[in-house]
Amino acid sequence: MRAANILQLGIKELHSLARDPRLLVLIVYSFSFAVYVGATAMPETLNKAPIAIHDEDRSPLSMRLVSAFYPPHFIAPALIAPADMDAGMDAGLFTFALNIPPEFQRDLLAGRVPTIQLNVDATRMNQAFVGSGYIHTIIDGEVREFVQHYRGSPAPPVDLALRTRFNPTMTQTWFGAVMQVINNVTMLSLVLTGAALIRERERGTIEHLLVMPVTPFEIMVSKVWPMGLVVLAACAFSLLVIVRGLLAMPIEGSLTLFFAGAALHLFATTSLGIFMATIARSMPQFGLLLILVLLPLQMLSGGATPRESMPEFVQTIMLAAPTTHFVLLSQAILYRGAGPEVVWPQFISLMVIGASFFAIALRRLRTTIG
């Protein structure tokens, strides 16, 4: 009889969703358009970096250097006077400023090892670091090639053959797309279950349920399964049609395995959504709470920046968050083609986290509405 109640109430939940066109639009939007735009808007690691050059040499070599910086990695360099350099960097007009000293070409050819000065605005971490590496390589390459016209240069004795696996061209879009899907799965499952419970409470229908022969356990399960199912379906659509289809990302591992992981993740997040709804007294409080919970869940999961660069204690705390494990298993399965023998620890963790969230939320639900 219990299973029948859960089934009936769950179907009611699906009916409600079908009757709320605005919410449906939001779901479709966040799993199609938002994923696509979010993924493609992400600039490649170095994109149109603003650079200025103060060229005191004005030799063929320095001209050659100036013309070596071009889009998409850099914007065409601005040629400036030395006085403008500080002001321009202060105002943030450019991230990099190169100073090519007078007599640069002559000194170089005479073997006197001239010095080029590179100023980097290090408050723009992202560009500063990768960009200066690029600039080093570009200058070095141009200079070597120039010099080789005049005298031969031996190749280095040991070569380092770097190969990138799993995303050989290091396409940011692929990374961005999957992370968008993961973030939306988390966000939507929290919002849907939480808002569904608060809406029932605000409309008074939850009281109606409680005077019927229905237990809080049944009410909770009947919110968890339909919402989880909807989000899972949206996630599958997004992954197959948008990510694999439109963005042409190769998926390495087993999709079934990934969806099993996503289902476990949803079990944990939908329970968390119920828990938050029992804490918030109104929709606005739920909204503020959502931001406070969602941002850390997303930012610290390892999906935005690598886990290993976080402080030790943050890494430890985030082990209790379902998103950490979900990001780990998604990256392993989708990019690296990992199988169950690799990702089983994440599955176990998600089961434990999900079960404890569910138990805690059920207890709160019993005390707040029972």
Add this chain to the structure above:
Amino acid sequence: MTSQPVARITNVSLRYGKTLALDAVDFELPAGCMVGLIGPDGVGKSSLLALLAGARAIQTGRIEVLGGDMAEARHREKIRSRIAYMPQGLGKNLYPTLSVVENIDFFGRLFGQGLAERARRIEELLDDTGLAPFRDRPAGQLSGGMKQKLGLCCALIHDPDWLILDEPTTGVDPLSRRRFWNLIDRIRASRPGLSVLVATAYMEEAARFDWLVAMDAGRILATGSPQELLIRAGTDSLENAFIALLPEEKRHGHRAVAIPPRRAEETHDVAIEANGLTMRFGDFVAVDHVTFRIERGEIFGFLGSNGCGKTTTMKMLTGLLPASEGQARLFGRPVDSNDLAIRRRVGYMSQSFSLYSELTVRQNLALHARLFHVPPEMIEGRIAEMAARFDLGEVTDASPDALPLGQRQRLSLAVAMIHQPDMLILDEPTSGVDPIARDAFWQIMIDLARREKVTIFISTHFMNEAERCDRISLMHAGRVLVSDTPAALMETRRVSTLEEAFIAYLEEAVAQEDTPEPSRRSGTTAAGPVTASDAHGPQKRFDLRRLFSYTKVETLGLRRDPIRATLALLGSLLLMLVMGYGISMDVEDLSFAVLDRDQTTTSRDYVLNLAGSKYFIEQSPLSDYAELDRRMRSGELSLALEIPAGFARDVNRGNRVEIGAWIDGAMPQRAETVQSYARGMHAHWLADQASRQTGQPPPAGPVTIETRFRYNPDVKSLVSMVPAMIPILLMMIPAMLTALSVVRDKEMGSIINFYVTPVTRLEFLLGKQLPYVFLAMLNFLLLTVLAVAVFDIPLTGSVMALTAGALLYVIAATAMGFLISAFMRSQVAAIFGTAVLTVLPATQFSGMMDPVSSLEGAGAVIGRIYPATHFLTISRGTFSKALGFADLQEAFLSLLLAVPVLLGLCVVLLKKQET
């Protein structure tokens, strides 16, 4: 009475989407008298009043009020201080967290009154209404009757010529109602020119008015004095007169409710028994030792005002609320919320309409049948039976939202009855239902009780419904005053109506707790004649008093609801900590492992070169390709190296040799870093190796590049991120707060005060903005201290410039919130809207990660004009680049421009009327 009508309404219609609320209404309202607008809920009374008060924009037709056209903004402005409008809903335009005096004071300021004048008027009004002893009590904690008096005080503070009251007494106990009307009579006596327009659903009240307008379904049924209406309808009561005036098709099938007496030989099984039932919420006693017994088949009524404990008692009986004290028994068994068997014998209909509007009528019935475990084969039959009995046959596939109120109530009852319960608990099932539908509803209940012996426990605040019950309990302030048959109650008190009996019991009960009727002081009047400052004089275009009235309300609201402010302040600190540590660009401690097929000192040396740096941490070595593959797939290794056999030999001989390196590209940003680290280390090792062989310092390349990392010499992520977090947090949270502040006004109804008082749009916005700007600046201070003290980010530039920039920026951010609120109606929408319009532009397009000049497409355009971009420049400039005002002119100029542009847009988009 003056001959000039106070309002002339010509051919006025009003639509909400598809619903026609007013249908070509035409009439004139006489001045100087008390006019009643009568009719049940939902016939268009409130819409008409809102149009007359200027709170709602006219769609079609013409309305003239006090000699001018209400469609003209100039005329509305001119007469605003001559009209007072009290909207429907107990204390809807009051601020629940503000005290009595603070509420009245707010309205005084809105009408531009000075301190001394306000103080004098407030004292007079409090004395006249008897609210003086409760002056410091928050409005939210007043009883219904007191809220109405407070609403009246707020309406009368500016000496209006026309008082518009929308259902002022709905849900108020009869004693308070009587006192309220006495108060209105006294006010009218002292101000003979005052015109009053009152809407009411209580027909018995309408008898005391001078002139009546009867409305139904958006149309005027009749106008005239009560006497004229009675004569025209040929009835003895206004309620019956109203029914007689309804169009023929509505009256069809209506007959007076007949109540067969309960037969004496009836068994005396007890169905419900309550013994000393008590419910406390903290210090507040909602239900105080309530005791009663209800027999099987009896119709038992609970009569009392809103908030007297009726609903709480019912919830305890159904097990929804556990009683603090005392016991309740249903069918002889104690109420236990875990007893699912007893729930199957009870049908409950809660006060608010609580069916699923997303399901059709049939789906609702079927869902409830299944949940009550009606055998599946019987469900169809039950649904058909219910549909027939409650006359729902034609609407089974409609959504409950689309049904008129009367049908919805029947559906609620059908749902409560679907499982054939032995008992019905109905909480105010008929509020808002027109008299005909109410009679039909009662006929059904009486049939159930008499024929099927269903016990019915019903609560109501309508006297004529209470008269139909077998027995009633009069409730007041959580206590049952008396329980008996209606006839016996009237007899005991020797009065002719139940209302008078109730009033008599109430007077006895409140004698000790409430203030007595205030004694009339001779000479002064409630809202005495206009003195020194003429409230009706020409109004100023910009008035600081009106502006500060909103500042004060918002400030008090923030102080009394500390959760909001705390969430805002603590939340931003928490987020700054999380993001400061979380969004780290420092890529360190990368794990790598080596497949060393050489195993010589040279190959060891190569590996140590990597492992010794702070960037890489060596993991246990790899033994073959399979292991390499597995460990890379699991994400354990960011880098794997393969050193070929014969590596040392080849290096020594100077043969070309290749080291293989695999990088995990799953995270491109990290892969990029790993790649450049690996290259650097490799070059370093080569140079080192060469110098060791030749014994000379490593030969330099053809050119040296001297890199200076400016502003952040150690290239630390925190120095870059923390000054960037401040603009982001100062955008999201203040915008969220202001957006919610206006939308909450819309949801709660207090936005009416903005619509119908002389306050201008700019005054309203600036007044509301001030406290949030202050809160945001406090937030800024906390964040800056956190940055300097906890994150250890040196503040090298001008503190003044940073603070000034922050001030401009938070003004812009709060204005953003207003801008969003102009489009949103519900709080949820405001939350989503604010999140969408602040989080993405602030984090992605304003230069936190990538400078705006590096962005593509729409993002680049948004980034250039978004205020966060410019404050980010100021924040990073003053924190890390040691800059001051002079260096940041451009950013300041942009912010200076953003503030008037944003506020101007808000003023243009904010509507001074509801549309």
